[in-house]
Amino acid sequence: MRKIDVSADGGVKVKQPAVSVRGLAKRYGKVEAVRGIDFEVAPGEIFGFLGPNGAGKTTTINMLCTLANPSAGSAAVAGHDVVSERDEVRRNIGLVFQDTTLDNYLSAEQNLRFHAELYGMPRSVLPERMRRVLEMVGLWERRKSLVGTFSGGMKRRLEIARGLLHSPRVLFLDEPTIGLDPQTRSSIWNYIEELKRSEDITIFLTTHYMDEAEYCDRIAIMDSGRIVVLDTPEALKASVGKDRVQIETEDDAAAIEALGRQFGVEAEIHEGSVTFAVAQGEQFVPRLFAGLGVPIRSVSVSRPSLDDVFMSYTGTTIRDAEASASDHMRMFMRARR
């Protein structure tokens, strides 16, 4: 496990980790949702948990934000133990859940005021703080409107504003962009990146969108309750090394067999096409056409992406891992850059 260099922000002082987890596990009856995980998050970091639905991401977040008690192991957030110093933890964290947790019958402003009172924020600082977070997410003009009239994206933005209202040291975002259109998704990411610049805050998020994981400083890939790998996106991609080639053929079974026989390449069917990894994919394609012996209808070559990282560590693509997910948007994985 690589440690990130925290002195990058000026190296002011030695800081304790924002989140520190040791052997954390959670069992619901016979189901082991989280099977003993260890990691640390440095202050100021954007740390991402990546994995298919049901991998244990939300359960981990619930334990970190004191909503569920660990079955084993320990965790500290902002230097406080999540079980024995629950209130301390709660004071120092902000939360944006997967499902909205706003009151539709209150205005945006009333929702924030509710939060401020519950967190005992000093009344003198509230108006200014409220204005700041609402302006940040572009909802200042709509502050008097009932939340019930907001779109999904506006609600998510308001939740982010609320999560930030009490200046938490760690902001947890559980699938912050799930169910949002691509444009809103990218604007949410703009806020998160602005946050990192303007507030002294650590961001801990989960996502199952591969492309979003690239915004993170470090990523932990989670599968079936375990962290399979944890590193920076660059390092993870470098560790895979090979390009991914996907081909559509007249006869997939024959193609897989031929690939093994002719080129010594192990191929599998993922998302409906024959998929395999080779070094220098572009140069491999001409040889493929010459030697495969099975008619090829289309070819796509992609530079290693986090999808490949996920695949190489878990043996499956994230989409296959959650075949039930309804957001199949692209037939082919395409290179991001």
Add this chain to the structure above:
Amino acid sequence: MSTNTAMPSPGVARVRVPERSVRQDLRAVKIVWQRELIRFFRDRLRMFTSLLQPILFLFVLGTGLSTLASGGIGGLSLRTFMFPGVLSMATLFTAMFSAGSIVWDREFGFLREMLVAPVRRSTIVIGKCLGGATVATFQGVIILCLAGLVGVPYSPALILTLLGELLLLSFTITATGVMAAARIQNMQSFFALVQMFMMPMFFLSGALYPLSNLPSWLQVLTRINPLTYAVDPMRRAVFDHLDVSAATRHALVSGVTWWGWQVPSWLELAIVAFIGLIMLGISIAEFRRTE
């Protein structure tokens, strides 16, 4: 608190969330209470619909049934007799609905926002119960305004007594509702449960008929019904301010008896308060649990 109003946008207006204290807890109770009020007064339709049923009972059922005993009972209109019962009915439905909003909050996620806040869980439960009690009492007040139409005098002492009793009843009902709501996952089940208990409780409370001279099985059922102990003191209070003969009073307001012993009003109210506190305690314990 390092806040600087003059700071430009990138400057961090950092807030420090203070330590837990009694003052913080009171603020939490107050805001949860306030939210109930805001929601209640925003939802005019709910206000109207939950008033409709008691008004129907009082003016339609009450008027219709009084034709059976023409001239009333001892010169007293049935509506006057039913008035305290209908008062308790108005608060019963509103208080239950308020408590049910916890199930709603869970379904729509807002409960989580409250549960992760750095406050005692008890503050949330207490705020909720006080909020429910306040709005339910408010519904009662609207019915109370109609007192003159059914021959109940607008005496300040009577109004104050009834108000206090309504508040107590509303609190106990809300606490009971919250206790049930803590375990229930969706709104349909909650209302199914409420329906199952509420009508029998209402019918067995003596809200609509006198408790004396009942067959013994009905006697027992009315005596174990908590609502009985809220309706009876209200009826006694009303009759204290009516000009009726002792015989009529005896026939209609014989009060609650245990094996022939007349239970005094203060004890009845104490029973209601006691049940309320027990329910509140159970609710708090339920909300303290973490999975």
